[in-house]
Amino acid sequence: MATRGKGLYEFTGEIAGWLSERRVGTGLLTVFVQHTSASLVIQENADPDVVLDLKNFFARIAPENDPLYRHTIEGPDDMPAHIKAALTATQLSIPVERGRLALGTWQGVYLFEHRDMPHRRSVVLHLLGEEG
Amino acid sequence: MATRGKGLYEFTGEIAGWLSERRVGTGLLTVFVQHTSASLVIQENADPDVVLDLKNFFARIAPENDPLYRHTIEGPDDMPAHIKAALTATQLSIPVERGRLALGTWQGVYLFEHRDMPHRRSVVLHLLGEEG
């Protein structure tokens, strides 16, 4: 998927659409991001201030240009990106019940982009389960 | 499950009991919390000071009434709750071997409640595997 700088990009709908084309009634859907400078979170998708606050919190906890970093050759946003990825998730598995994601009412699945430049991010979706 | 304010609530026994009623010998048990202001951790269940220290560490790293937060309408404990959930886990999958959870000797599974008021929290248990 395409990202346009740091922030949380919801793609719950894309996952649900992909799932709806399969015949699994009960199973486990795994979301896996193939990068170490972007990650995954499940967060509230009601008030957009929640994901904005999350982005700002992570910017503060892993600031750019921190003298702690030795890895600086890929730009000031890269090492903070790796830290934010380590603090959140590379993989999420969501149970499937009656052919649907067993998410809570306010839960959305987000790609958390940690780099400034636009990127194309590869996310693998994988489904295990039984027809039903 | 019912929570009574911030803290870590062990429910390893409930998961093991649920598993023991199934016929799976080898498999994967997934625990999924359907909320974004509570989360999951696997932690030491020997010294109760460990989970108390964890609670206090997370209270300090994501304090209430931080001027960074825009999302304040659900109370001072809500945005810190979302941050703490992002820093820990919404989902955990535990291998099952010979019908039992493959946990280490000192590992317990905890619901980490991040809100002050009592809540009922929905946790989905899902099992994939083979009879044995």
Add this chain to the structure above:
Amino acid sequence: MATRGKGLYEFTGEIAGWLSERRVGTGLLTVFVQHTSASLVIQENADPDVVLDLKNFFARIAPENDPLYRHTIEGPDDMPAHIKAALTATQLSIPVERGRLALGTWQGVYLFEHRDMPHRRSVVLHLLGEEG
């Protein structure tokens, strides 16, 4: 696996070797660490400074001898170890496609050791899927 003090130990090759001895074409490989003072991360395995910076970041965010800690009987490195484990992952599941781990180009799987002394760490590998 054996660790020799704090740091990130890559074992992607061991996991890939274990997988190559199985007949699964499409599936899900779960890595589960049976400890609460060591954890898992998927991180960049190109520039070794990345994992060094990660180690140093986590040392700063969860310092030793913090007056916040009550759990001190197992040494100054133990409570920080539990915190670092809670902030990273106890379990990772990686999709398997055509018999291989669906990792990104620069992704490596690491055991993150949080204790100072040498340890033997138990990591469970578990595979679900179909022959192919």
